[in-house]
Amino acid sequence: MSEKERLFLTIDQALDSVRIAFAQYTSQFNLLAVIWPMVLGDGAYVLRDAHSRSIWAKMSGNTKLIPSSEDNLKQRILDRLDRYPPDPQHLARICTLVFGAHVKAGSGPEPDALPGIWIDTDMARFVCNQCGRCCRTLNYHDGCSVADYQRWQDLGRTDILEWVGTIKQNDQVTACRIWIKPGTNDFAETCPWLARSPDPNRYVCTIHDVRPAICRQYPGSRKHARLTGCRGV
Numbered sequence: 595m596s597e598k599e600r601l602f603l604t605i606d607q608a609l610d611s612v613r614i615a616f617a618q619y620t621s622q623f624n625l626l627a628v629i630w631p632m633v634l635g636d637g638a639y640v641l642r643d644a645h646s647r648s649i650w651a652k653m654s655g656n657t658k659l660i661p662s663s664e665d666n667l668k669q670r671i672l673d674r675l676d677r678y679p680p681d682p683q684h685l686a687r688i689c690t691l692v693f694g695a696h697v698k699a700g701s702g703p704e705p706d707a708l709p710g711i712w713i714d715t716d717m718a719r720f721v722c723n724q725c726g727r728c729c730r731t732l733n734y735h736d737g738c739s740v741a742d743y744q745r746w747q748d749l750g751r752t753d754i755l756e757w758v759g760t761i762k763q764n765d766q767v768t769a770c771r772i773w774i775k776p777g778t779n780d781f782a783e784t785c786p787w788l789a790r791s792p793d794p795n796r797y798v799c800t801i802h803d804v805r806p807a808i809c810r811q812y813p814g815s816r817k818h819a820r821l822t823g824c825r826g827v
């Protein structure tokens with residue numbers, strides 16, 4: 595299997611990918627209902643009223659059902675995963691469900707690699723039709739990594755850096771957001787690097803070779819593509 599079909603993520607990267615997938619997916623109650631007890635523990639479950647569609651959640655060790663929402667379930671799952679990162683085997687089981695792909699625990703390709711997960715993405719034969727939908731509609735704002743920022747710095751791409759908001763600690767960039775209109779705190783309405791192709795109904799990324807990792811990795815799996823409206827085949 596080629597590296598294109600297999601993707602290695604450290605535990606932190608996998609948790610970031612789960613966060614991004616949750617933010618990009620539309621209604622996912624059935625997925626959340628399965629993951630909830632895997633993360634919150636035995637005895638935890640969620641219910642949805644068939645008539646009112648209201649959601650109720652029970653925490654492990656608590657007898658009460660509390661009113662909830664899909665966003666609330668997602669946030670609690672992410673908070674718990676951040677606070678108590680699962681071991682790679684357990685994370686692989688969670689990611690199998692989130693990404694709809696075969697996921698295994700393992701170590702990265704480098705000799706001193708960190709533990710993490712390998713995802714069989716089944717994306718080697720994926721063909722993007724350049725519809726531009728992902729660039730126009732998905733929420734990428736928190737998807738820029740410090741590694742992206744450093745790469746643009748190393749390449750002297752001040753034109754790109756102008757559109758990146760940063761949080762610094764001791765003069766070091768610790769977090770980034772894209773794409774922020776230069777000189778403001780406002781997000782751009784659409785990605786500033788998206789342009790119409792000469793071909794009708796097609797778009798191109800004008801920073802294709804140096805686009806952020808979140809764009810390079812989209813869609814992460816067939817399920818990710820399906821659930822986020824991707825029209826590739």
Ligand code: SF4
Binds near residue numbers: 730788
């Ligand atoms: S940087 Fe490129 S790939 Fe990423 S959203 Fe913008 S146009 Fe799309």
Ligand code: SF4
Binds near residue numbers: 721723724812823824
């Ligand atoms: S939505 Fe899918 S097909 Fe359309 S540009 Fe993005 S990756 Fe390509």
